[in-house]
Amino acid sequence: MKKLGLYVHIPFCQQKCFYCDFPSFAGQEAFYASYTRALVREIVDQGACHSAETVDTLFIGGGTPTVLPLPLLAEICQVICQSFQVADDAEWTIEANPGTVDAEELYQLRKLGINRLSFGVQSFDEGLLRRLGRIHTVQTAICSVEQAQAAGFSNLSIDLMTGLPGQTLEQLQHTLEEAAKLPLRHLSVYALKVEEGTAFAVDEQAGHLHLPDEALDAAMDDFVVSFLSKQGFSRYEISNYAQKGFACRHNLKYWHYQPYVGLGAAAHSFLNGRRQANTPDIAAYIAAMTKGQSAVIFSETLGGAEARGEMIFLALRTTAGLLFHDYAKQFNRNFLQDYENILVNLRQQGLICQNKQGISLTNLGMKFGNVVFRTFLP
Ligand code: SF4
Structure with a gap:
């Protein structure tokens, strides 16, 4: 039976981080229920189109999926399991922000079948977290990871960032040392890229961003690779590090040119050499699903x-x-x-x-x- 990856996009966040140009929006609570209904409709429709495939990786990303109330997340997970053939040993990831899930919710997510959790932490430096516009403190991040482990998650990952405004090598070292104390299997470490339309792009234009120079960027990159390798995390992709056997199977599909279906606003799919994307506009996505129409706004087959x-x-x-x-x-x-x-x-x-x-x-x-x-x- 053919294997398939599933990506589900939840385009909501509590607040917009200053560097972020992902399709995610704050202050859209009024859409939570109607978006879930629309998503459920797309899941059911797509499930019927892929009844001959087995889903071996699922990834609920965003945005911050865990800002959705638990009953809505549970409904999404249950409809996925009813609509697709999900392999017993499927890797099922959800992204979360520290502080957006408590111990009980983490336990319930694990019970729904989700077995991998990826927290957006970015730094273990309070000043840098504030500079990035993050909603959590260092302590909240540590507490969330520990609570996730206590709830039964043994495959935990965090995202970190380098090349941040004012960031020093010492701050990065401290962040990695803090990360090494946590029960993690995987880390993603991204270099900041200032994207158009973000608050950071405005700061940069005004000369207020103060990014590390090229030499410091390179030193940070080298430090990450060498520090993490000493801690038992091998680099398996430009920005990703894992203990043996814990590389993200879902993301490997993207890099290995394997098929996946994206569900939700702004979600991308890759099937039979064809790439397509749903509209990132939440209201337009809901309207399309409600009328039983396609939400695809882009489609191309590369040859x-x-x-x-x-x-x-x-x-x-x-x-x-x-x-x-x-x-x-x-x-x-x-x-x-x-x-x-x-x-x-x-x-x-x-x-x-x-x-x-x-x-x-x-x-x-x-x-x-x-x-x-x-x-x-x-
Ligand atoms: S939490 Fe993640 S998706 Fe949401 S604004 Fe921040 S970086 Fe973007």
């Missing part, structure tokens, strides 16, 4: 060199890299013949390494991933 380039750069984000036989299986072509000249250049620059099975980024290549990815795109 030829574009599709090949996309598969290559997604695979190269992982430390396992691109395997020649995966490429041959997907496109019925020979990778080494297709990209001979490019490979010579990238090897000479020290950006990739190559063996009999495939290619992957070197440590230097990880720092300049975008340079490598561009060379494979037409």
Whole structure:
């Protein structure tokens, strides 16, 4: 039976963080119930279209899914299980913000079948949390992770950030040391990118952001890799680290060019080489679902060199890299013949390494991933 990933988007947050350009909105409580009804309708419809597939990974992301009242989250989970064939050993993740779930809710989420929890923590420095516009304190973050463990979650992850305004190497070291004390299996560590339309973009324009310089950014990157590896967390993707056996199976689907269905406003799907996205507009999404119409506003099927380039750069984000036989299986072509000249250049620059099975980024290549990815795109 074919395997399928499911992504469910909950586009609500308690407050908008200053750096965030994700499709998430604060102050939309009035939509919680109607959004859930619309989502349930899409889950049922899509379940009927995928009755021949087994869902082996599910990811409820956002936004902050745990701002939804528990009965609504429970309804979503129950309808997923009734509408799709969910494998007994499926990885089922939910994202949460510290302080948006209490001990009892965590216990109930675990009982619903969710077995992996990812907290957005970003930093264990109070000043930086305030600078980011986060809703929680350091203590709340620590307490939430510990409560999740007590509720039965043994697969816990947190997100952290580097390259923050005013951030020092010492602050990053302290943050990683605090993280290392927690019962975590996985960490995502993202470098801040100032996105258009965010409060940080306004600050940057006004000259008030004070970001670390390139040398400090590079030092932070090196420090993260070396510190986490000493703690038993291997880097398996540019921004992701896990103990053995705890890489996020759902996210690996994105990088391995495997199919997934996205449900909810702004959710993306990838099926049979076709990418599509639902409208990010919550009211428009609800209206479409209520009328039994499609919420898809974007759809494209990549072909030829574009599709090949996309598969290559997604695979190269992982430390396992691109395997020649995966490429041959997907496109019925020979990778080494297709990209001979490019490979010579990238090897000479020290950006990739190559063996009999495939290619992957070197440590230097990880720092300049975008340079490598561009060379494979037409
Ligand atoms: S909690 Fe996450 S999704 Fe919500 S605004 Fe902050 S960063 Fe964005």
